[in-house]
């Protein structure tokens with residue numbers, strides 16, 4: 001067996017792990033906004049409550065062979081479930097490619113980094129769907145993940161992985177992300193007397209800072225604001241009259257963070273410099 005084949009087998013395994021975690025992700029999205037346990041009881045049909053058999057819980061495939069219907073009551077099962085599973089499978093596969101690009105990199109430091117980024121990715125996808133549906137961002141996927149980010153940065157740095165911030169950089173990132181956005185939010189409130197951004201977004205930026213560091217978190221906020229403005233303007237044009245649209249900002253932040261996670265190294269020389277230059281311009 002050539003090294004190439006071995007590598008792609010590992011990468012495929014990572015994708016399958018992603019599919020399985022995608023299934024758990026669905027459970028989190030459905031239950032966490034209602035404060036229900038994500039581990040007990042097991043999955044049940046949303047229509048009739050019949051527990052789902054393990055063989056009907058296979059990611060993506062089960063939905064296909066059941067043709068989107070519950071085996072017991074034939075009630076419809078949303079295509080969102082297999083979509084989230086497939087999405088997370090693909091994203092996990094791509095994360096493996098990004099963190100472990102070569103068989104030679106398949107060692108403890110890189111695997112630890114893969115798990116650490118995997119936690120982040122899980123939080124990112126889960127909070128996106130929860131924020132879209134309920135306009136809230138659970139603390140588990142924002143502020144509570146900050147210590148995980150810092151401890152993980154310390155651990156993988158100690159193991160010898162160099163592609164992530166040091167634990168000090170991680171602490172500074174969390175402070176810049178949380179503190180910086182809180183300051184902007186406060187200023188906005190002083191000027192406009194209304195809440196520009198929710199505390200959920202502030203806590204989310206703190207988490208981004210813990211994984212990416214201070215400079216990146218500013219860039220991510222900038223990218224998200226650009227994307228949010230474009231979509232917001234488009235929605236205003238379509239709806240005409242309405243000036244304000246209740247568009248949650250969290251999914252834009254998550255999208256920008258995902259772009260940074262996968263393409264940050266490519267974007268860095270361009271975007272970061274521009275943001276840096278802009279800040280210098282503002283300061284000077």
Ligand SMILES: [Zn+2]
Nearest residue numbers: 045048070073
């Ligand atoms: Zn049913």
